[in-house]
Amino acid sequence: MILIIYKYMRSNNIIYIYKFCFHIINFLTIVLYIYPGNLLGWLIYGDFNREPKFTGDYLEISSNHVYLFILLSFFCLKIYFDYKTKRNFAFIYLIFLSIFLELLHIVVPERSFQLGDLFGNICGVVLCFIFFIVYNRFKKI
Numbered sequence: 001m002i003l004i005i006y007k008y009m010r011s012n013n014i015i016y017i018y019k020f021c022f023h024i025i026n027f028l029t030i031v032l033y034i035y036p037g038n039l040l041g042w043l044i045y046g047d048f049n050r051e052p053k054f055t056g057d058y059l060e061i062s063s064n065h066v067y068l069f070i071l072l073s074f075f076c077l078k079i080y081f082d083y084k085t086k087r088n089f090a091f092i093y094l095i096f097l098s099i100f101l102e103l104l105h106i107v108v109p110e111r112s113f114q115l116g117d118l119f120g121n122i123c124g125v126v127l128c129f130i131f132f133i134v135y136n137r138f139k140k141i
Contacts, residue, residue, distance in 0.1 A: 081136070
C-alpha cells in the first residue's frame with residue numbers, strides 16, 4: 001500500500017494524484033455509509049449516536065451529503081470529464097453510488113433511509129457535473 005501511495009505522490013502527472021484522492025474518498029465514503037453507527041460522530045464527539053453538522057440543511061436536503069458528493073464528484077469528473085464515454089460512465093457511477101449507498105441504510109443496523117440524504121447525494125453529483133459543464137464552456141471561449 002505504501003508503494004502505491006509513493007508512486008502516486010512521486011509522479012509528475014497531476015492526474016495520478018486526482019485518481020489517488022478519488023479512490024481514497026470513494027473508499028472512505030463506502031466505509032462511512034455501511035458502518036452501523038456514526039464514525040465521524042465518534043471521531044469528533046466520542047459518541048456513535050451523534051452526527052456532526054457542518055452547516056444547516058437546505059430545504060430538508062442534507063448539506064453534509066451534498067458536500068461529500070461534491071468532493072467525490074469533483075475528483076471523479078476531474079479525471080474523466082475530457083473523454084465523453086468515460087464522463088458519461090462516471091456520471092452514471094456517481095448517481096448509482098449515491099442511490100445505492102442510501103438504500104443500503106434500509107438493511108444496515110442503526111441506520112435509517114432518509115429522502116433528504118438521498119436528495120443531498122444526488123444534488124452534490126448534479127451540482128458538480130453542472131459546474132464542470134459550465135467551466136468547460138467558458139474555458140473554450
